[in-house]
Amino acid sequence: SQQGEEDPQALSIQEGENATMNCSYKTSINNLQWYRQNSGRGLVHLILIRSNEREKHSGRLRVTLDTSKKSSSLLITASRAADTASYFCATDAVYNFNKFYFGSGTKLNVKP
Amino acid sequence: NAGVTQTPKFRVLKTGQSMTLLCAQDMNHEYMYWYRQDPGMGLRLIHYSVGEGTTAKGEVPDGYNVSRLKKQNFLLGLESAAPSQTSVYFCASSYLDSGRSTDTQYFGPGTRLTVL
Secondary structure: OOOOEEEOOEEEEEOOOOEEEEEEOOOOOOEEEEEEEOOOOOEEEEEEEEOOOOEEEEOOEEEEEEOOOOEEEEEEOOOOHHHOEEEEEEEEEOOEEEEEEEOOOEEEEEEO | OOOEEEEOOEEEEOOOOOEEEEEEEOOOOOEEEEEEEOOOOOEEEEEEEEEOOEEEEOOOOOOEEEEOOOOOEEEEEEOOOOHHHOEEEEEEEEOEOOOOOEOOOEEOOOEEEEEO
């Protein structure tokens, strides 16, 4: 399966701390995306990183991609209670860019 | 600009009943997707469409049918609902970027379906 897998499954931190979550996948990709899902809501796109990129920033988010290890990490700096959500990585596949495969997510709890 | 909308938001069916979920997008996106999300899990792709009049199977297509008669709409049908189809269903749309790679997916708010 192409499916990405996030690690850890759950993470609980204090407000102001950094949160790091990881994603591993199995086959070559064109791009990898991170999404956030607040409880009971749809997914919201956070950031996209392409296979020829190694690092990308967006506000308090930093994403890295290591294609040799088939892994990515999402760092949220100076976390806030509003960052409490589930975070998913999604990968396409070089041989079939039409499809996306989602992992089971990391549930982040930021305590005020 | 409403983005991606889904109808209905909630539905309860009895086993064997049929229903259609409607997804609409106003962003002129070529690609549309139907996913299901079960408790504690990520999204699994049911069917997708790369353009008007075309559909293709995803990871878990059994028990579902889809149609894309108009570019802005993507319908998901359950012909004979089963309890195993109890889930939250999300629709998404996307476009191809200049490099012919699928880009950001925009999601609808979801439809919570219960099959008794």
